[in-house]
Amino acid sequence: MPAPGLKRTDLLVVGSGVAGLSAALAAAGPATDAEGCQVVVLTPGTLGSDGATCMAQGGVAAAVDPRDDPDAHAADTARAGEGLGDPERIRILTHEASGRITDLVDWGARFDRASDGTLALGLEGAHGHRRILHANGDQTGRELARVLRARVRSHPRIHVVEGVRVRALRARASGPAGPTQVTGVTAEGADGLPVAIEAPVTLLATGGAGRLYRWTTNPPWASGDGIALAIEAGAWLAGMEFMQFHPTALHVSMDPLPLVSEAIRGEGARLVDATGRPLFGAE
Numbered sequence: 001m002p003a004p005g006l007k008r009t010d011l012l013v014v015g016s017g018v019a020g021l022s023a024a025l026a027a028a029g030p031a032t033d034a035e036g037c038q039v040v041v042l043t044p045g046t047l048g049s050d051g052a053t054c055m056a057q058g059g060v061a062a063a064v065d066p067r068d069d070p071d072a073h074a075a076d077t078a079r080a081g082e083g084l085g086d087p088e089r090i091r092i093l094t095h096e097a098s099g100r101i102t103d104l105v106d107w108g109a110r111f112d113r114a115s116d117g118t119l120a121l122g123l124e125g126a127h128g129h130r131r132i133l134h135a136n137g138d139q140t141g142r143e144l145a146r147v148l149r150a151r152v153r154s155h156p157r158i159h160v161v162e163g164v165r166v167r168a169l170r171a172r173a174s175g176p177a178g179p180t181q182v183t184g185v186t187a188e189g190a191d192g193l194p195v196a197i198e199a200p201v202t203l204l205a206t207g208g209a210g211r212l213y214r215w216t217t218n219p220p221w222a223s224g225d226g227i228a229l230a231i232e233a234g235a236w237l238a239g240m241e242f243m244q245f246h247p248t249a250l251h252v253s254m255d256p257l258p259l260v261s262e263a264i265r266g267e268g269a270r271l272v273d274a275t276g277r278p279l280f281g282a283e
């Protein structure tokens with residue numbers, strides 16, 4: 001936690017889930033390089049442990065099996081999204097996935113392996129091929145967070161500030177009719193004192209907004225802060241009709257609700273009502 005006052009950096013990353021940590025590492029570049037982008041990562045709790053990432057269970061999809069291919073993964077992804085997904089983003093996601101898995105393995109990620117030593121691949125709903133990598137059974141997110149957190153903490157150009165929640169983007173108009181330029185953030189520390197940090201580039205990686213709903217599997221910080229911050233600064237948003245819901249959670253008095261992994265349906269389980277009738281038609 002820095003002393004209250006203005007700080008500066010090249011890139012400010014808000015949030016320390018898989019998105020924020022990956023972006024920080026990509027921007028900072030190899031730790032061995034003498035020079036590179038200086039990055040500050042802000043997070044309200046503990047680095048890599050306060051968002052949805054460390055809760056992810058079933059696994060992460062990538063066409064790593066030699067009999068699989070990224071185009072088939074892309075086709076499955078487009079079909080699962082009823083054709084509403086952006087084809088170019090789906091292409092990037094599916095074609096870069098196995099490279100990112102290689103990075104994670106090189107950095108020490110311990111994905112579960114079959115008896116012959118190859119990566120163990122699960123099947124989930126909508127995938128036409130086994131391509132779900134998992135770690136320690138259903139602890140995939142925890143393993144990814146462990147690896148990314150260690151790499152970020154040891155990087156000489158990434159500075160982590162824990163215990164701060166961003167409250168507003170600092171912005172100024174770039175000219176009389178020009179767009180608003182974000183120049184950093186104002187955050188609140190655990191002690192309630194304001195912390196201001198300036199940067200020419202601010203990346204909002206604040207995760208989802210599942211906490212807007214009464215029953216959710218999402219963690220406390222999934223409150224849509226990044227969306228609100230962006231709107232307040234004048235940003236245009238896209239894709240707001242998309243909200244991820246887990247169709248299976250245990251309805252017990254716990255908050256968040258414990259997830260019943262989607263892997264169970266990939267492996268053949270069917271959702272039925274009390275009379276045995278399928279909930280989602282013929283699955």
Ligand SMILES: Cc1cc2nc3c(=O)[nH]c(=O)nc-3n(C[C@H](O)[C@H](O)[C@H](O)COP(=O)(O)OP(=O)(O)OC[C@H]3O[C@@H](n4cnc5c(N)ncnc54)[C@H](O)[C@@H]3O)c2cc1C
Pocket residue numbers: 014015016017018019020042043044045048050051052053054055056057058059060061140141164165166167205206207208217218219221222223225226259
């Ligand atoms: C129970 C559960 C199981 C899941 N299982 C899977 C799975 O098996 N496979 C899969 O692919 N996906 C799964 N997901 C979804 C996956 O976890 C998310 O899509 C992914 O982790 C999102 O990463 P992120 O970095 O965007 O967000 P997050 O990991 O949520 O990180 C957001 C970060 O922003 C921070 N933040 C929020 N507001 C502020 C603020 N105002 N100021 C500063 N920081 C802020 C948060 O504290 C956090 O550090 C699951 C999700 C849940 C909840």
